Amino acid sequence: MTRATIKDVSRVAGVSIKTVSRVLNKERYVSDDMRQKVEEAVARLNYHPSQAARTLAGKRSFQIGLIHDNPSPYYIFNMQAGVGQRCREADFRMIVQPCDINSPGLVDDIGALIDQAQLDGIIMTPPVTDVGTALAELFRRKIPVVRVQPGTDLTATSAVYIDNVQAADDMTAYLISLGHRRIGFVTGHGNYFASGQRLTGYRQALQRAGIGFDAALVFPGQFDFQSGTAAAEALLALDQPPTAIFASSDDMAAGVLAAAHRMGISVPGQLSVAGFDDTDLAQVVWPALTTIHQPIRDLGYAAADLLLEFGETIERRQLPHKLVVRGSTAAPSN
Template sequence: MPPNRREDGPPDLAGKAATINDIARLAGVSKKTVSRILNRSPLVRSDTREKVEKLMREVGYVPDPMARGLAFRRSFLIGMIYDNPTAQYIVDIQYGALDALRDSDFELVVHPCDSRSPDYVAGVRRFVQQQKLHGVILVPRVSEDQALCDMLDAIGCRYARVAAVSLEGPERMVVTHDRDGAAEVADYLQRLGHRDLAMVTGPAAYRSAMERTEGFVGALRRRGIELPASRIVEAGYTFESGVAAAERLLRGRNRPTAIFCGNDEMAAGVYRVALRMGLRIPEQLSVVGYDDSTLASRLWPPLTSVRRDTRDTGRMAAAMLLQPESAARPLASVRPHLVIRDSCQPPP
């Protein structure tokens, strides 16, 4: 019987967390053998592997990622760097990344930043180097910053970019095709008979906002409808900014019959103003959002919105960092599509 093992249970470690040395001693094997088992080496006999893995389960042994990082001269950490005001979007990206990292030995660490700060690239550099990250997921808007990507290249840190359009080679990109999603909204509203339309767009600094605006305006133009500049209001991808934009668009008697919002948070702001003004949705005003977040189905009436599988986007980006750098692969894409609910109908 291995030392320190109780007759009726797992080895007694006197309340201490087991180390790799403890596992080797209790199993009667070398530390190198335990290390090989942890790293799924085929050079270990199956009976030895089963015995050691059973022992690790009994004592609740969990490998120390920092110690493993020192041994392999790299960490087992994937970073996620973001500057994005939409909380649900960030949460969904994280869930997707965690889906990809499950059972991989890697963990996710997040780093919010302010891309408007003059030293934010230096701050990201410090974060990456202090954590010795294996790689990073870049979420819009920071994914659109070439200076940030150049810095990561300079320090030898892998990255995967999530963006509305392709910004570089397929080995580093997950493309969300925002222009196509916005064009589908324009086609849908035109088919319903709307010609007096408006748009609440996101911040001009975001490529996603530009792509959604150009996709919507361009699709309307192809159908013979010009959207005046006065009908396009820039907001901040937040509920409060959606309220302010709606107050501009809905004041007075010459109101649009339909409003397309660059995300669901801003669409909820339009709902708030319409309710306050006594405008019925969709009888007097049709509203469409973007993202198809959980908020869309909870509004009343439920919001028609463009769905892009954000969780799948995060999964693809994280999976990209787990593959060998030399692996050739096609461009990763997440295609948007319109989910029709009850917030739109033909104009009055």
Template sequence: MRANIKDVSQAAGVSIKTVSRVINNERYVRPATRARVEEAMAALGFQPSQAARALAGGRSFQIALVCSNPGPYYLHGLIGGLRGRCAAEGVRLIVHAYETETDELGADVLGFFRQMGFDGAILTPPIADNEPVLDELERAGTPYVRISPGAQLDRGPSVSIDNEGAARAMTRKLIDLGHRRIGFVVGHEGFSVSRQRLDGYLNALRECGVTSDGALIRQGWFDFRSGQAAAEQLLALKERPTAIFASSDDMAAGVLSVAHQQALRVPRQLSIAGFDDTDLASLVWPGLTTVRQPIREMAEKAAELLFSGSDERVVMPAELIERASTGPRPA
């Protein structure tokens, strides 16, 4: 028969309550006693029930990743970064993806938290900036970590990159290649990072003495199809751009597909750059020059902050990755 907590207590010569404290990694257990209990569990092949742990410690042993899904590669990176750390902590990761267009966004997320009773949450944009959600989590005493917040930056722990600085560096790189008419595809308007990346593009133009042209800026939604639509508009201009910088790899891939459809040689006739350095950036042809946002590492750090109870605000480095999709301005 499968060993139970009573068997462990008898083998270790301690109370059931002491075994429970060891299982839940509580303090106030002497090191020698803890070692004896752990040896008994190993000898008996005892595996604590998660339900029993939750009942004993008043915990659910679940955390939530609350996210929109602007691109499957981004979400895959987040989950990949969180899964290992959650497994090491004996905690289940529950992913709640939501539609950003709904008017009931905040209420939907709040209902999800109240129903499930999570031990903690990791929030991505735009819910990371939703004040009622943050208020409710704090009221309930539920710890959270925000990824890439855009408002109230001193509120709670967070992990982010310098989106404005990274977009500025990419735009300057295109300018250094001789480009002056540089199209820009803005990300989803509900995400603070979209504005930050647009600011980086505009600031680089201004710093380099390049006149900005509103006709070269097109709205996207962080997905492939919106990148296609933006490229069709930009390439239909009488004086079309010689380079297009899309603020996500999914949108940049959409731009690339339109360039191929129009028989434009990339990068000889049109340079294309993206943002994120998801797996997609190296799967398309030619490979995308892009800004590497360390998505997986950011998720790992967010989990570390959540489990440690840290209130740190971490800014991780971004990196410009050069591939074959960018080159000098056409003669």
């Protein structure tokens, strides 16, 4: 059977080839009636556009890059899922590139990726979002870029984000409402601006409740399981240990849970534990984590949606977070 072509779609739909192309490329300003005719013709003919032909016909490769340096596989999985979904809708290909922001070859590696794949745009996730040399290289190349959760140069590029300060404030306030007054806090990696923002939210909620800030209750983490375990061991060894520990990521909160179980400390009977992100991990640990739902998949989708507009205006989209209460938190036993 002969493979259908764009000319066949044009003939069956009764519209121009240019209109078919605009519909297939998800361009705006196509009437609903025209779009429906083209989509019905595509379905009837089982038409699939040739990626090579699309590339040759225009100035695009129909490929975008997702660059990350994140220790959480759960975060990366959901980010890829969101970006990938939007790319499939637009018939674009997503190329995922892990990197090391501390590598002296970072800028060269990003440049090589762009040159080899002829990328039409880049999505940067934290902490890559705030690497000045990488941003400068993208600006020099005039390649479209969208950043997820940037902390610097906020008006330099389009971006998607949540309010980390308010999210951490919400969780801390919830723990205070349960009756907790000694609340341990595990910060994230220093390379992430979100780490400082979440600490600010924690301190903000304490101050509003009239609870003095105690630096001994704050322990540095790395956004991974191991640092969560180390933080819990240190905090629970204090002469006056906390009755609740709020970790800045679910991975670290899982480490806190593991340490508490190993030390024979009942959760939430003797210790409440809270996380941040609401990744799949939050529901497979025991007890399931009370956490902040960060819509990671939606952030990825929104970032790709902004990028694929290929507009010249800078747009910022804030997505909502949500407090999710599960079995790892309760009122303090004393």
